[in-house]
Amino acid sequence: DAMVIQNPRYQVTQFGKPVTLSCSQTLNHNVMYWYQQKSSQAPKLLFHYYDKDFNNEADTPDNFQSRRPNTSFCFLDIRSPGLGDAAMYLCATSRESFRGGEETQYFGPGTRLLVL
Amino acid sequence: GNSVTQMEGPVTLSEEAFLTINCTYTATGYPSLFWYVQYPGEGLQLLLKATKADDKGSNKGFEATYRKETTSFHLEKGSVQVSDSAVYFCALITGANSKLTFGKGITLSVRP
Numbered sequence: 001d002a003m004v005i006q007n008p009r010y011q012v013t014q015f016g017k018p019v020t021l022s023c024s025q026t027l028n029h030n031v032m033y034w035y036q037q038k039s040s041q042a043p044k045l046l047f048h049y050y051d052k053d054f055n056n057e058a059d060t061p062d063n064f065q066s067r068r069p070n071t072s073f074c075f076l077d078i079r080s081p082g083l084g085d086a087a088m089y090l091c092a093t094s095r096e097s098f099r100g101g102e103e104t105q106y107f108g109p110g111t112r113l114l115v116l
Numbered sequence: 117g118n119s120v121t122q123m124e125g126p127v128t129l130s131e132e133a134f135l136t137i138n139c140t141y142t143a144t145g146y147p148s149l150f151w152y153v154q155y156p157g158e159g160l161q162l163l164l165k166a167t168k169a170d171d172k173g174s175n176k177g178f179e180a181t182y183r184k185e186t187t188s189f190h191l192e193k194g195s196v197q198v199s200d201s202a203v204y205f206c207a208l209i210t211g212a213n214s215k216l217t218f219g220k221g222i223t224l225s226v227r228p
Contacts, residue, residue, distance in 0.1 A: 006159070042205060042218035043160070090159050104150070105209075105216055110159040 003027050004108035006091050012114045013081050021076040021111045023091030032074040035090040086115045118143045120206050122219035130227050137191040139206035147208040149189040154203045198226045
């Protein structure tokens with residue numbers, strides 16, 4: 001039944017050691033998003049894919065990269081995690097409407113990243 | 117630009133109390149409005165939505181009405197349960213892009 005799946009649910013990495021978080025979806029949605037959520041804050045959009053087109057937010061650090069090899073999967077790569085990158089990372093998907101970007105976003109359960 | 121303002125929290129209620137969480141917005145164009153709920157340690161779940169003025173979204177006993185004249189989308193529930201304890205986010209999307217604009221979120225705690 002799970003529609004947006006994130007693995008792992010908890011990830012521990014070392015300062016400076018590259019880490020990859022994964023997201024998959026069974027909804028066949030063409031838009032996928034990555035958000036960062038720190039404690040007691042709203043999610044912050046890092047980037048999104050519209051099909052294969054990558055859209056980076058202006059204030060997303062270069063340390064964060066993403067890959068989308070096919071419709072179902074999307075990866076978040078953190079090249080050199082710092083202590084400040086410890087957060088919940090949320091993946092979301094939506095189906096782009098022909099009217100414009102008003103379709104509902106569906107979120108996965110998130111991956112909580114801990115940086116030691 | 118777009119913005120969403122939620123009432124300050126946290127909110128603590130006794131079980132079976134009436135709940136109102138205020139949400140107002142500023143947006144260009146005609147936004148779609150959403151309430152998301154986040155249980156401890158979990159991702160966001162869509163609670164309800166409304167896509168045009170005067171629409172009422174409802175789910176699990178929660179309701180919210182899209183009020184264009186007051187630019188509001190207040191969340192209500194007649195009788196809260198302990199299991200409703202969570203963080204609630206009001207959000208909007210406009211046709212200009214695909215980006216959700218979130219409010220700051222409010223923590224609801226329901227006492228038995």
